[in-house]
Amino acid sequence: AEVPVLCIDGPTASGKGTLAVAVAYQLGYHYLDSGTLYRVTGLAMRRNGLEADAAHEMQIAELARTLPLRFSEGKVLLSGEDVSDAIRTEAAGMDASRVSALPAVRKALLALQKSFRRLPGLVADGRDMGTVVFPDATLKVYLTASAAQRAERRHKQLISKGISTTLDGLRADLEARDLRDSSRSVAPLKPAPDARLLDNSLLSVEQSVEQVLAWWQEVQ
Ligand code: C5P
Numbered sequence: 001a002e003v004p005v006l007c008i009d010g011p012t013a014s015g016k017g018t019l020a021v022a023v024a025y026q027l028g029y030h031y032l033d034s035g036t037l038y039r040v041t042g043l044a045m046r047r048n049g050l051e052a053d054a055a056h057e058m059q060i061a062e063l064a065r066t067l068p069l070r071f072s073e074g075k076v077l078l079s080g081e082d083v084s085d086a087i088r089t090e091a092a093g094m095d096a097s098r099v100s101a102l103p104a105v106r107k108a109l110l111a112l113q114k115s116f117r118r119l120p121g122l123v124a125d126g127r128d129m130g131t132v133v134f135p136d137a138t139l140k141v142y143l144t145a146s147a148a149q150r151a152e153r154r155h156k157q158l159i160s161k162g163i164s165t166t167l168d169g170l171r172a173d174l175e176a177r178d179l180r181d182s183s184r185s186v187a188p189l190k191p192a193p194d195a196r197l198l199d200n201s202l203l204s205v206e207q208s209v210e211q212v213l214a215w216w217q218e219v220q
Contacts, residue, residue: 002136004029004121006216007129010143011181011189012093012174013150013157015200015208016125019143022209024123027216032116034126034133035096037109039087040069040078042095052098061104067112090165090173097177100127101184127181130192139219141212142191145201147171147178 006029008020017033024031041064042052048063050056070077076084086092099105106128113133116122124133130140145153151171158165181189191197196215200208 003117003119005117005129005134005137006121006123006212007134007137007140007192007195008123008125008143008212009127009129009131009140009189009191009195011150011178013154014143014145015153015205016143018205019200019208019212020123020125022205023212023216026209026213027121027123029121029123030116030118032113032122032124032126032129034109034113034124034129036076036087037064037067037069037112038096038100038105039092040067040076040083041105041109042092042099043078043083043087045099046095052095052102054102057102057104060099060102061108064099064105064108089163090170093177094173097180101180101186103186106132106186127189128187130195131190132187135192139212139216140192140195141215142195142197143208144197144199147175149201150174 006023008016010016020033021031041060044063044067045052045060050059052060068079075082076087110133116124117134126133130137130142148171151167151174154170154174155165155167178189198208198211
């Protein structure tokens with residue numbers, strides 16, 4: 001039988017990660033945070049002194065294809081080094097967005113993403129899970145929230161980690177990233193035609209989880 005997949009796509013800081021982790025836990029499924037793969041590729045690009053442009057596209061794609069990546073105890077290891085914090089900065093998010101616009105890089109990460117689809121099932125979050133990576137998913141959710149809400153959440157998240165930022169700066173950053181992600185020519189950020197839209201601006205995490213689990217029941 002085919003392995004069930006639940007996709008959660010949406011813009012930056014819409015709460016995809018929190019929702020996807022909670023739903024995966026409830027269902028006892030595997031979890032793929034596809035953004036991490038682009039973030040690690042961006043970091044590898046920096047460390048190799050490359051720029052995210054067409055001239056370096058093939059080199060960066062090669063880095064992506066051969067990432068010495070491991071996940072262990074909630075940490076992301078690149079060549080054994082814990083890069084969990086390094087890939088979470090705003091600058092790393094911007095680099096991820098830049099490398100992710102390169103078609104060869106997206107192609108290089110495709111097989112790795114598909115390999116996460118294992119029994120008993122997978123919850124995957126990103127920008128193109130429902131449109132490109134798992135077009136035959138059991139359920140596709142497109143998660144949004146207002147830019148103000150998203151900036152505020154990201155702000156709280158960073159403050160709690162002791163990283164100081166301004167709300168205005170964050171909002172400008174995430175709007176710039178969304179614009180690049182939704183206007184690129186390959187796998188742009190957009191809802192799949194068969195996605196269910198969920199605006200969580202006014203919902204608690206628990207309410208969002210409940211909604212997605214209710215939809216999941218519905219499609220069984
Ligand atoms: O989700 P996260 O913010 O970690 O993703 C970082 C960047 O990686 C996004 O801004 C986007 O450009 C890219 N990305 C993507 N496709 C995905 C997941 C992330 O292009 N499936």
